[in-house]
Amino acid sequence: MRKLAYFILTIVSLFLLTSCGVTEEEKKETAVLVEKQxxxxxxxxxxxxxxxxxxxxVTYEKDPFYADDINLHYNIVGTLNDSFGDLSIKEQYDFFASVTEIIRNVNKENRGKLSCSKDFLCDIYYVQFTTSNQKYKMYYKDLIDIETVKKEQTLVIGDKYEYDSKGIRVNDKNSTSDSSTSETNTSTSDGDDWVKMDDSQKYNIVSSVLTSLKSKGYTISEDTDWFVDALNAFYGENVTNSTKVTxxxxxAGFGGKVISKP
Known part of the structure; x- marks a missing residue:
């Protein structure tokens, strides 16, 4: 009964928030503020x-899958000379760990996090540098992530292999997950796209966003099916279909009290 009440509250909240949520001016001001950081x-x-x-x-980019004008997710990207490939995996790990430590120190007063109002999500998602023949990525953890999750950062080499701080491979990443997500672009999909998706596409896009939030320390108390049901109920009218899926x-998560900030 409690879950049903939260679900109904969520749908009501979604309609209210999309009709009287943040203004375009607030979005522009926040985008400028976060980009400066x-x-x-x-x-x-x-x-x-x-x-x-x-x-x-080295430069930065808004994340091509998860970022929009509310979810301000950024990546630090750049190019390495090919001699980086001659380092041991542990040395490569240490290099990326030092870069993420630099980022945390810049925002030390905010526990390594970017700063924005409660109506927005803003963060560094990952650091990714490439040589002429290889891609290296480390997902960023702020101080709160490090202290609460109690799990060290890992270095992802290519699209498949992930290594810990000792240079030991921890698992094979599923290289098919990115391709299934890219078929339905998370950052641009709105209600018109949602109503055309099949159940598998809906599940994948919601799962991808929830995984991103969890990796940043957000607590989510409901499963993917709950969010799919919420969006199914929300979309279908012209007034709501312009709202981005992300x-x-x-x-839905904050309105239904099933997502909480770290």
Whole structure:
């Protein structure tokens, strides 16, 4: 009965929030504020002598799958010289760990997190650098993640192999997950797209967003099916179909009290 009450509250909240939620001006102001914070992260990376032994350029990007005007997820990306490939995996891990530590130190007063109002989600999602023949990625953890999750960062090499701080392979990542998500672009999908999706596509897109939130320390007390049901009930009218799927998921979670911030 309690879950049913929360579900009904969620649908009501979604309609209210989409009709009287954050304004376009607030979205623009927050986007500028967060981007300035991300820009500040680049400077100490560019000036670190140890990092510059291998890093030839660095910049940032909004995440191509999870970012929109409410969910401000950024990645730090760049290029490495090919000599980076000659390092041991442990040395490669240590290199990426040092870059994420630089980022945490820039935002030390905010526990390594980006700062934005409660109506938005803003964070660094991952650090990814590439050589001419390989891709290296480390998902970013702020100080809260490190202290509460109690799980170290891992280095992902290519699309498949993941290594711990000792350079030991921890598992084979499922390389098919990204391709299934990319078929339904999370960042641009809205209600018009949602109503055309089959059950598998809906499940995949919701699962991807929830996985991203969990990796950043958010607590989610309901499963993917709950969110799919919420969005199925929400979408279908012209007034709601313009809402991005990522925004609807977070609104459903916070409105239904099934997502809580770290």
């Amino acid at each position: 991300v820009q500040k992260l680049i400077v100490p990376i560019q000036s670190n002598e140890n990092v510059l032994k291998y890093l030839t350029n 925004e609807a998921i977070t609104l």
